[in-house]
Amino acid sequence: MTIADIASQAKSASILLAAVKTDVKNNALAEIAKALKANSEEIIKANLSDLEEAEKNNLAAPLLKRLKFDQAKINDVCQGIQSLIKLDDPVGKTIKATELTNGLELYKVSCPIGVIGVIFESRPDALVQISTLCLKSGNAAMLKGGSEAEKTNSILAKIIARATEKTAIPSGWIQLMHTRQDVSAMLKLDSSIDLIIPRGSNEFVKYIMDNTNIAVLGHADGICHVYIDDSADINMAVNIATDSKCQYVAVCNAAETLLVHKDIAQAFLPRLKDSLDKFNVELLGCEKTTKIIDIKPADDNDWKTEYLDYKLSIKIVDNIDEAIEHINTFGSGHTDTIVTSSTKNGEKFMNLVDAGDVFLNCSTRFSDGFRYGLGAEVGISTNKIHARGPVGLEGLLIYKYKLIGKGHTVTDFSNGKYKYTHKNIEKDFNL
């Protein structure tokens, strides 16, 4: 089967899946969890084989750790599925209802997007999480995992597909792709695939965004800023900057650049350095910064680099406007925070910084679906349309307008027989 055939199967399944009732989906999710537990041995065996191969290929230790999928991980994903079962079904919600005229009622109702293509990193947990999120939201899933997890992913996809075949879920809703060529082929299938969610390195996400006409939900860079305003509480500023940089460096919501108002730089920077030195953070500063603390000079490249490491660039700015301008020039629209005791400046920063997540007096590291309480995270988006910031299940949904008449024609209105009333109706869609 070609990727086009697979996508066409997914498309057909997605049409039927859109109309599947909540209890059927929840039952299928329970069957998936049951099957994963029942087939633990087979899964672990496949994973051990992937691990062996990866060790032979000298995969780095952190990647090996992510690749590992043992009984504990199986139990974790099954627990995740139980939480997903408890989540409210996001499909079929009446968003708005309007009477257009007596007997002619318009309902805006949430529905799945259709076919979602997801390309994810080496963790096999991702396959289970993503496919079950798609199922709960009524979407078909075309999945491609890291090649080093190929055997684990294959068996997981097979178990999940088999588990739902016994239920009323349309077969073909979950499809696994195997090669980079498969991904390239998928990027061209804009008539069957409705949304692509790429996870992985910046270069990879950028490649996807630049090579498809299909909508892409995600983010390439995460160049997050901490701005210390002149009125900041210095203790708070040091804490927030340290947390934003050091709490976990390898993630997109970690800070990469610190901006500091010139009037507080002298007092703040030495305190910051003391704090970051405990984590051995490499500091690079603008010329003015290097006159206050003894660190290496930053060059223009530093302002646009996502280090994902114990490394931070620092710039002294004349005022909040220069800080905002810097962020809107070099930032990636991900997450930026201001530390200030001025409400006016807090408001200004949050209004004028063009990012999905703008924070006041807290760490950039809060930018995350779990911390936001979204229930489940589909990804973090720096898009300016559809969904932005940490995206929950609602990112996998769109809506349909359903209009119910009793034979109404537009001619009836142009004739003057009917008049538009456009009254809001407090009623859920129900035929």
Place this chain on the structure above:
Amino acid sequence: MTIADIASQAKSASILLAAVKTDVKNNALAEIAKALKANSEEIIKANLSDLEEAEKNNLAAPLLKRLKFDQAKINDVCQGIQSLIKLDDPVGKTIKATELTNGLELYKVSCPIGVIGVIFESRPDALVQISTLCLKSGNAAMLKGGSEAEKTNSILAKIIARATEKTAIPSGWIQLMHTRQDVSAMLKLDSSIDLIIPRGSNEFVKYIMDNTNIAVLGHADGICHVYIDDSADINMAVNIATDSKCQYVAVCNAAETLLVHKDIAQAFLPRLKDSLDKFNVELLGCEKTTKIIDIKPADDNDWKTEYLDYKLSIKIVDNIDEAIEHINTFGSGHTDTIVTSSTKNGEKFMNLVDAGDVFLNCSTRFSDGFRYGLGAEVGISTNKIHARGPVGLEGLLIYKYKLIGKGHTVTDFSNGKYKYTHKNIEKDFNL
């Protein structure tokens, strides 16, 4: 100035415009209306010059009519601006508020998308409507109108820009492009332009969609279907089919194909023909149809053609499933309607037809922002993400997450000092 320079000006203006208060925007809108009225003479003179040129070039009569921009049209657009002033400001609405922990509050707040590129047809009214919709929603606008309206559009854009310069609206928020080359250049500016709304012929919209990485909101084809189920009331079916086809043929929500259940075809088709003959509709049918009514045969191309004319293709289907399958294969995801007295089939059709607008017992012609009561229409979208169907002002909006803390760090949570509460807050964002 290059198009990149213009886009960069628009981008800078958009950042400031996002924070402009409602009364400032409404005041600017009032200034625009005042200036249009005050400069009526100059506008009409420019338009007469465009009209003269167009007549020399033998522009078709309907196009000439659309191009005409006289005092009555000026009064109309000014009235439109007054309605827009009365509309609620869609920016700054708190969509959701959550307490993450005591003192750490998350607000999901609506905000403008940024810079919208709009390419529109020959009507100069469109320039005024689109730019004022952008202004009300806090977006900068890059506009390109039909070349035959170049003089009218230039003077309109100049008057609008001048009128807002006296207000607190950032200059540069409205930009006019002049050539096709400008449009091609704009398609590449994905770092400054956030959304493109193309209006015009199918080929043109498809060209835009295929040649940019910027998100595009719109529709190419409008291949709308009327399906007559076996249990349909025949009078109602004839009325709805006639209205869907004939009420106004040149628009995207007019029906192009009629599907009819085999068990009602014999009774329905002659009645339909009688009704459509009054409008001189050319009918093309599948083999079975031509055995019931004396019309020309349809070929496979007819099922995927948007006639935009007094022309309709007709196909007899075995059952509702074949109708749904046909629509999902040949339709454009725009608007499809079923005529039936079966609630079950109505529900099935509305769930399984993959279109932005799915109707029961009413005409496809209702698919329209004004008829839906949206207040203003930005366009009709067949996208599967962001906005679908007739799109009102909300299509020009996205949201930001604003998180307000008191020095909160993620370390506080990993240390166990704080716990996530994730409580909904019934409060609008306010610092």
